[in-house]
Amino acid sequence: MNGVRATIAIVVVTNCVTTLVQAGDDAVTYRNVRSITTCKGPRGFTHAMRGIAVQNDLLYVVGDQKLLVLRTNSTLARSWPTEHPGNCVAVHPDGRVFVGEEGQIEIFSPDGKRSSVWRDAERLDFVTAIGFAGDAVIVADADGRCLRRYTADGEYVRDIGKGKRLRGFMLPNRYLDFFMEDEKIIRVADPGRHRISRYTIDGERLDHVGHFATKSERGFPGCCNPTNIARTPAGDIVAVQKAPPMVKVFGCDGEFRTAFGGKSFDPNCKNSDAAVDRAGNIYVIDTVRLEIVVFGPEQPHGTANDSEQMP
Amino acid sequence: MNEEPTRRDVLGHAARGAALLGMGGLIGYLIKHGSVEGAWRINVDQCVNSRLGALGVDVCDKCATTCVLALSAVRAVNDHAACGRCYICPAYFDVNSAINEEGLPSAKLCPRDAIERFEIGWVDPDDPANNYYEYVIDEVKCNGCGRCVMACKEPAGLSSIRLEVRHDLCLDCNRCSIAQVCPDDAYIREPTT
Ligand code: SF4
Ligand code: SF4
Ligand code: SF4
Numbered sequence: 001m002n003g004v005r006a007t008i009a010i011v012v013v014t015n016c017v018t019t020l021v022q023a024g025d026d027a028v029t030y031r032n033v034r035s036i037t038t039c040k041g042p043r044g045f046t047h048a049m050r051g052i053a054v055q056n057d058l059l060y061v062v063g064d065q066k067l068l069v070l071r072t073n074s075t076l077a078r079s080w081p082t083e084h085p086g087n088c089v090a091v092h093p094d095g096r097v098f099v100g101e102e103g104q105i106e107i108f109s110p111d112g113k114r115s116s117v118w119r120d121a122e123r124l125d126f127v128t129a130i131g132f133a134g135d136a137v138i139v140a141d142a143d144g145r146c147l148r149r150y151t152a153d154g155e156y157v158r159d160i161g162k163g164k165r166l167r168g169f170m171l172p173n174r175y176l177d178f179f180m181e182d183e184k185i186i187r188v189a190d191p192g193r194h195r196i197s198r199y200t201i202d203g204e205r206l207d208h209v210g211h212f213a214t215k216s217e218r219g220f221p222g223c224c225n226p227t228n229i230a231r232t233p234a235g236d237i238v239a240v241q242k243a244p245p246m247v248k249v250f251g252c253d254g255e256f257r258t259a260f261g262g263k264s265f266d267p268n269c270k271n272s273d274a275a276v277d278r279a280g281n282i283y284v285i286d287t288v289r290l291e292i293v294v295f296g297p298e299q300p301h302g303t304a305n306d307s308e309q310m311p
Numbered sequence: 312m313n314e315e316p317t318r319r320d321v322l323g324h325a326a327r328g329a330a331l332l333g334m335g336g337l338i339g340y341l342i343k344h345g346s347v348e349g350a351w352r353i354n355v356d357q358c359v360n361s362r363l364g365a366l367g368v369d370v371c372d373k374c375a376t377t378c379v380l381a382l383s384a385v386r387a388v389n390d391h392a393a394c395g396r397c398y399i400c401p402a403y404f405d406v407n408s409a410i411n412e413e414g415l416p417s418a419k420l421c422p423r424d425a426i427e428r429f430e431i432g433w434v435d436p437d438d439p440a441n442n443y444y445e446y447v448i449d450e451v452k453c454n455g456c457g458r459c460v461m462a463c464k465e466p467a468g469l470s471s472i473r474l475e476v477r478h479d480l481c482l483d484c485n486r487c488s489i490a491q492v493c494p495d496d497a498y499i500r501e502p503t504t
Contacts, residue, residue: 165435214407
């Protein structure tokens with residue numbers, strides 16, 4: 001780590017951000033760039049907005065009983081219905097779109113045609129995250145309190161996070177999120193323990209970062225945080241917490257980098273899913289306002305508070 | 312192999328327990344009063360301590376302080392079916408107190424020390440964060456001050472704790488002193504049949 005000279009920058013964008021970023025000279029800072037509101041309303045979501053993914057400059061968002069594909073400029077590219085309300089969405093490198101629901105995973109072609117459904121009432125009880133590692137598909141089953149590893153064809157292989165001396169993740173909020181650090185390593189949020197843990201795809205527990213803290217923004221407050229995590233292109237960990245809602249960024253070794261976004265969300269938000277694009281912009285769901293809050297690294301990538309409506 | 316109760320098991324047990332508890336209170340009331348006219352009840356969707364969305368507001372302790380009984384007839388109840396059995400419960404711990412050497416808040420939230428914390432199920436001797444905990448309210452000590460209710464409210468907790476009128480204690484005054492001061496019209500009279 002380079003020598004850290006603490007600086008405090010207060011970024012105020014009209015009516016919008018406001019990020020108090022405390023960071024060293026070597027740390028990336030973020031500011032609230034805009035809110036995407038195109039996802040709410042009659043053509044978008046009216047009740048629940050739960051999962052988000054980004055790939056090739058397209059945002060995939062699920063909730064209610066539909067999936068929306070938005071361009072990063074907020075315009076709607078396409079949408080299609082899902083059988084059950086989607087909890088999470090993930091885009092396979094080959095373009096197929098996986099939607100995690102209660103009791104099943106629906107798999108769609110890039111243009112929205114359903115190609116298959118994986119149903120497994122025991123192991124896909126409440127699917128809240130999906131990831132890909134080579135030929136393996138990793139699925140978070142919040143009700144099972146563990147990750148399930150499947151083959152690319154949907155054949156069950158093993159549980160991760162539960163078993164000998166592993167009693168499953170602590171999920172009071174019924175939400176389990178993870179991301180693939182690489183093809184072998186999984187980073188998984190363990191909110192009841194206030195940790196982010198690492199496992200191999202073979203189920204070996206490696207280590208964890210994170211701790212409980214109310215007064216210091218370096219830790220996680222409340223009964224169960226962080227609820228959602230994502231990975232930046234630089235390999236940093238984006239952790240989203242509730243009560244109060246906030247986004248925190250940690251290095252891959254757990255070193256605290258920055259915290260921001262508290263005022264950008266409805267305070268009642270919880271289980272706010274996050275995704276990061278190639279440029280490092282962080283997209284976080286405001287689950288109460290049914291909007292996507294966008295944070296850009298260092299320099300704003302858009303104008304302040306340019307909430308956009310569906311054209 | 313998995314010794315943990317499933318979510319459904321827990322919900323089932325707790326729902327039965329809660330139903331029995333509720334029936335017990337009502338039967339106690341009916342035996343005592345021999346009447347089916349009405350009873351005071353707290354509308355938890357109105358009471359500021361439990362009403363979702365009411366965040367960053369002061370706790371209302373009027374149920375504790377205005378009941379004509381020395382120890383209010385209102386008590387906190389934890390619905391174990393809804394409780395997250397968390398390692399760090401914001402209704403049990405004063406989460407703003409200093410963190411002790413175990414990484415836990417050093418003070419409790421309840422001013423009457425009316426909440427007990429028990430490890431349940433298999434206990435990990437090496438990692439206390441690996442255990443589930445049950446939070447049991449001692450109704451003999453509780454005075455219904457509402458602090459734990461506010462702390463457990465979503466999204467910080469799971470809103471499993473609420474205030475209830477204990478019908479075996481309530482004197483059933485015609486003009487309930489709590490109902491007269493309740494700022495949220497949450498203290499209501501309802502027919503018992
Ligand atoms: S209502 Fe007040 S006295 Fe009763 S358990 Fe909660 S904090 Fe303690
Ligand atoms: S009816 Fe009377 S005894 Fe019962 S809670 Fe109200 S004031 Fe207290
Ligand atoms: S007086 Fe009304 S608002 Fe206050 S704690 Fe009692 S029921 Fe809730």
